[in-house]
Amino acid sequence: MKKTITLATVGALALAGAAGQAAARDQVRIVGSSTVYPFATVVAERFGKSSKFKTPVVEATGSGGGLKLFCAGLGVKTPDITNASRRIKKSEYERCTKNGIKVAEFKIGYDGIVVANSKKKKRIELSRRDIFLALAKLVPEGHKDGARLVPNPNRTWKDVNPALPNVAIRVLGPPPTSGTRDAFNELAMEGGCKTFESLKAMKKVDKRRYKGVCRGIREDGAWVEAGENDNLIVQKLEADPNALGVFGFSFLDQNGDKVQGSIVDGVPPTFENISAQKYPVSRSLFFYVKKNHVGQIPGIQEYVRAFMNRKAIGKRGYLIGKGLIPLPRAEMRDFISAGKSLPDLTM
């Protein structure tokens, strides 16, 4: 028994010793947005299989969480690349610069956020104004511009807009920690909110209240937080054909046999419409590279080139099959050449 204990102690010490030796890193580390994750992982896997470098490790920490880790400092303990489903904020950029980090920015394409329902029912046609009126916490009384704000009285879609079906409002969507939710609030809710002149005017007077009203989602049960897992939302829509769901375009693309995307402001959420930026609820996807690590950690520059490559993000690239929506021609050309030179980001 004594022997076993001694052996175990020696083993534990040996393990701790091994940890000390792992100071140098030979593997690119990527963190960030869970929306970019499905694309970054595909590039990482192909890169690992086709190059002499190890496959980069990709962690989904969310856009904000990723930038926080990324800007924390330099050295092997910090990530080399962070993905983001929104642009880096000025405050984040300043924190990065303060810590001596040189950043290069890359835009990889677009992602659409769709409102969808089960194929068992008819496809729904909405405007952003309808979405706002159905889901906001406070709406103008009687939907009249300039009327005082009252807690949302709308029970059914017909209450929102007489052209819509007479079914109760029930929308399944992601929780506030999700980047998809941020984008939905900003693009769909606020977009609908701005169609009221009185609310739009509020932006200049009281910006905080404007954000609270325009991006505030009702909490009386009409909006159901269905968790970060978009597959779950698709399954729940199948079980409840009267409900609508909010999720990323790639899940619509993969589940076209079960759900259909609602038409928003007259534009159906198709690949072509999002790419041409006609579909109103879409956002850009980015990743940021820590230039100081290039040359220190093997494979960063090569990974960036493998990503910013027509084979990946081009119109016929393999990421397109995974649901990424490509950049317009000129923008893509610029970012692909930036992939070779890694220009400094300035804000």
Add this chain to the structure above:
Amino acid sequence: MTDPADSVLIEGQKEKVRQGLSRRLRAERRFRAYGVVAIVLAILMLLFLAGTIAANGYSAFYQTWIKVDVFLDEELIAPDGKTDPQTLREEGDFRGALIESLVASYRVRGREKENRLIAMFSTDAERTLQRHAIANPRLVGKNISIWVKASSDIDQLTKGAIRRDLPESGRKVKDVQLVWYDRMAAENRIETRFNTGFFSTGDSREPEQAGIWGAIVGSFLTMLVTLILAFPVGLAAAVYLEEFAPKNRLTDLIEVNINNLAAVPSIVFGLLGLAVFLNFFELPRSAPLVGGMVLALMTLPTIIIAARASLLAVPPSVREAALGLGASRVQVVSHHVLPLAMPGILTGTIIGMARALGETAPLLMIGMVAFIVDIPGGPTDASTVMPVQIYLWADSPERGFVEKTSGAVIVLLAFLVVMNASAVYLRKKFERRW
């Protein structure tokens, strides 16, 4: 006893007892029925859970392969005429050779149709060709027939998860692909095989190439670190507290704290690991070493409690007899008490480890919830563990991952059942009754 009033009283009491008896018997039958109902419900739920997972997951263990005729065109594969492994690995355009051959044998024209045709095959197909050519360089410039993996969509079609009767717009496999598929099936070019890749490769974003081996190795390394740290420390703590420590306020306080620690939510240990192991000691992120250390902290109270209970169950007469024969207290513990308590301690340890094996929450904080393709080679390499792999697959958009998720659950459950069964076996085999 002759007093009539007395006998009336007894008669009344008897009646009361009789009535009361049948009421009590009814109550007992009801109570038993509740018990049976509860057990039946529990079994039904368990069967439902196991049944759903098995029904969704068994198809992850086999997959579709397609036989293709490929012309290993020298111009594409070995442009310099050299067929040494290095040239073939670095220069050979095997994807090109595959596309050319497919386009020729199915007489396809137009970019879109070509893409549809090649999309029926896994991206692993070109690597299969490459491996085959490297192993047999004399085949370059010849026609070969070779089995390659089908793409996930075709695999799902074979398994019936993609239905043919839907309109084309809502179906991942298009009409033209169905025509090719039927032709291949008619020519006996399609077969399903056991999915060996599932048990030999790491994660992948292509469902047909994804495997759980990387996660199994990660789990093994993590559990190893956990065991190496938690078992000796837990054992030493339990032996000291039970056999040597004086009973006073301080040891009482420690005991209460250990019992409380056993009930602390596991995410708290993850936060502790992030703050102490990663930020202070600067250990690597995503490493089984750190994962194992965090899980060891989580498992420690379980092991200490189980070990103390087993030590307590050893009768004092054993200790007294040994002391009486002149053994020192250390000898009493290491020669007599500990061996007798060991089966119980091991059972407790295995159950603690089984809990640690199924844990994801603390690992989230230390970066083990990540996409990792390479199989970890040691406790400081980046890796994930089985429950994390299940979580990541459950979150993936591709339809093929639905069955992979359940398949991985089956593998994890198999490991847990083996661990728990070995705990039961150990207990039965070495258990002593006093």
